[in-house]
Amino acid sequence: MxxxxxxxxxxxxxxxxxxxxxxxxxxxxxxxxxxxxxxxxxxxxxxxxxxxxxxxxxxxxxxxxxxxITADLRFRYLAAKCLEEIKEWDECLLMLGDSEVDEEGNLLVMDDQDTELLDKNIEEREISIGAAVCLLRGRAFEALENRARALRWYKAALKADPYCYEAFEHLIDNHMLTSEEESVLLSSLKFDPEDRWLSLLYSCRAKKYGQVSVIEEKFQELEKEPDESRPEEERVGCSLKDNNDIIACRADYLYHQGEFQRCYDTTKALLEKDPYQLNCMPFHIASALELGRKNDLFLRAHNLVQEYPQKAISWFAVGCYYYCIRQFDHARRYFCKATTLESSFAPAWLGFANSYAAQDESDQAMAAYRTSARLFAGCHLPALCIGMEYLRTNNLNLAEQFFLQARSICSTDPLVYNELGVLAYRNRDYDTASRWLRKALQLVPPPLTEAWESTVVNLAHSLRKLKSYPEAISMYERALSLFPRGASTYAALGFTYHLQGKTGKAVDYYHKALGLNPHDTFTAEMLTSALQEECLRLSSAPDAEFYSLSGMPHIS
Known part of the structure; x- marks a missing residue:
């Protein structure tokens, strides 16, 4: 031919x-x-x-x-991909060879072909075949539940080529690294000068607790239009303001900062533009759950199940709907289905455990939280939730161990410090409690939202116990500015004035508390006590005595 x-x-x-x-x-x-x-x-x-x-x-x-297969790494890689698709993981690893990496993802032992291709300069921008091989090894080890070796190979893939986004996605979405480890890995990647946008995007996709000003600056640079009048090497900005992934990343950031309404509004606008943008769906569903938007959850879950019945996110949405309407048995069933479809879907595991905790089924909740902690070693939330369960069952020593473990994984989440403060308060160590709670409020990005009202109230309680009444009153008033209908906060504020002997103000705040919650027996009792004390004070005041005597005839 x-x-x-x-x-x-x-x-x-x-x-x-x-x-x-x-x-x-x-x-x-x-x-x-x-x-x-x-x-x-x-x-x-x-x-x-x-x-x-x-x-x-x-x-x-x-x-x-x-x-x-032995002629070229490309053929070997394609053969290994075939084995991946038919789930023959051990043979897939054998096909890829005997290469090995250390804990940091640095290559220790490599086949001749692998070494040749990884060392080869890529003249045109294409994904390194060596990085693809490392990624496939990571996926094989993860499927075999050897997450430690999978982690090493994902790191190796990203170091071989920072453009290997799937490796980065596995590391971040599966919570395989702590916040500090993510920072170290990202700083070790070698980006070309023109790839600054990718470096910024990776940084924004990593864990988002703390460093609020730094993350905001990175978002601003990603969204800013570059100044075309300046030399190319001096231009700042990446023109990605309207990119869907950037918007989804910002929604993730808002959710982790506790700004659920802004997160919900952001994801809702994005889903109106792109209804099949699944990257933002977990944050949209979670923020809708936090806000109690059960109608939106129902419609979203219904549409997802119709369009993506084999995806975990669909059944997670159904579980969140049932969780929102407090049908926890049904919620648990669908969270379980989501974890069956995708064992590495962290939100479903936490929802599954939370549905047990909501019904005070502590043993089952603990088992689910421990499974989450094993699967998602870089996520501090399972350890934090285990600590909260121990705190709820009054096992304070074990609660402290898990709170400190959560803090070691993520030292910048204010919720960890709130729980440490609550633990210290329960131990009657009010000075330590106030320190932890102040730390929590320092880590919350301004402006303070209603989500952190309970932390402010906790700090006010601690200050009241320390007899720092003026500062405690200031904190209670701050809490009321965040949530004006807090009956217990009005009662606590009245009690603080009561302790100062200012029974008149105490009576006013007790009345406000009972107006919001008429069935509060403690407030009703304290109101009676304050009224009695106020009557005694008025009856024994010098002015009262003067006016009572002024009506008597003068006796010379």
């Missing part, structure tokens, strides 16, 4: 692949390989067509029959 005709057939195969006509591509690739004398490049194209047509075993057989 003439060379021109062979090239024409190759062009047809490439076009079929480009147009997703996989059966046609397989048909023509098979004829091309025969007519061209089984040339290596044509056999590779045929194997690719078989892989894309989901004929994985046939593609693997083709590569083995022509002894192509």
């Amino acid at each position: 003439r060379e021109g005709e062979v090239e024409k057939l190759r062009a047809v195969v490439r076009d079929c692949l480009g147009k997703h006509l996989y059966s046609s591509a397989i048909f023509f690739a098979d004829k091309l390989a025969t007519l061209a004398g089984n040339a290596t490049q044509d056999l590779y194209m045929q194997a690719q067509a078989l892989y894309l047509g989901k004929q994985y075993r046939r593609a693997l057989h083709l590569l083995r029959r022509h002894h192509l």
Whole structure:
């Protein structure tokens, strides 16, 4: 067959692949390989067509029959991808070779082919085949539940090529690294100067507790239009303001800062523009749950189940709806289904555990939280929730251990310090409690929102116990500015004035508290006591005595 005709057939195969006509591509690739004398490049194209047509075993057989697996790393990688698709993970790892990495993702032992390709300079911007091999090793080890080795290979993939986004996604979404470890990894990546936007985006996608001003600056740079009048190397800005992933990343940031309403508004606007943007869906659903938007949760869950019945996010949404309407048994069933579909979906595991905790089923909740802690070693929330369960059951020593463990994983989450403050308060160590609670409020980004009202109240209680009444009153008033209908806060404020002997003001605040919660027996009793004390004070005041005597006749 003439060379021109062979090239024409190759062009047809490439076009079929480009147009997703996989059966046609397989048909023509098979004829091309025969007519061209089984040339290596044509056999590779045929194997690719078989892989894309989901004929994985046939593609693997083709590569083995022509002894192509040892010819080039590309063939070995394609064979390993076929094994990945048919879930033969051990054989997949054998296919990829005996390479090894250390805990930081640095290569220790490499095959000759791997070393040659990883050391090769990429003249045009394409993903390194070595990085793809490292990523596939990581996925295989994760499927075999060897998360420690999977973590190493994901790091190696990202270090081999920072453009290997899937490796970064596995590390971040599966909570495989602590906040500090994420920072160290990102600082070790070698980005080209023109890739600053990618470096900024990775930094914003990492854990978002603390460093509020730094993260805001990065968002601003990503969203800012560059000044075209300045030299190219001096331009600041990346023009990604309207990019969906940037908006989803900002929604994630808002959720972790406790700004649930802003997060909900942001994700709602994004989903109106792109209803199938799943990156922002967990934050949208979680913020809707926090805000009690049960109608939105119902509609969103219904649509997701119709469109994506095999995705964990769909059944997570159903579970959140039932959790919102307090049908915890149903919620637990759907959270469990979400974890079955995707075992590494952290929100579903936490929802599953929380649904047990909401019904005071502590043992089952603890078991689910411990599973979450094992699966998501870089996430501090399972340890924090275990500590909260121990605190609820009055096991204060174990509660403290888990709170400190959560703090070691993430030292910048204000919720951790709030719980440490509550623990110290329960231990009657009010000075320590006030220190922890002040630390929590320092870490909350301004302006303070209603979500942190309980932390302000906790600090006010601690200050009252320390007899710092003026500061305690200031904190109670601050809490009321965040949540004006806090009956217990009005009662506590009245009690603080009562302790100062200012029974008149105490009576006013007790009345406000009972107006919001008429069934509060403690406030009713304290109101009676304050009224009695106020009457005694007035009856024994000098002015009262003067006016009572002024009506008597003067006796000389």
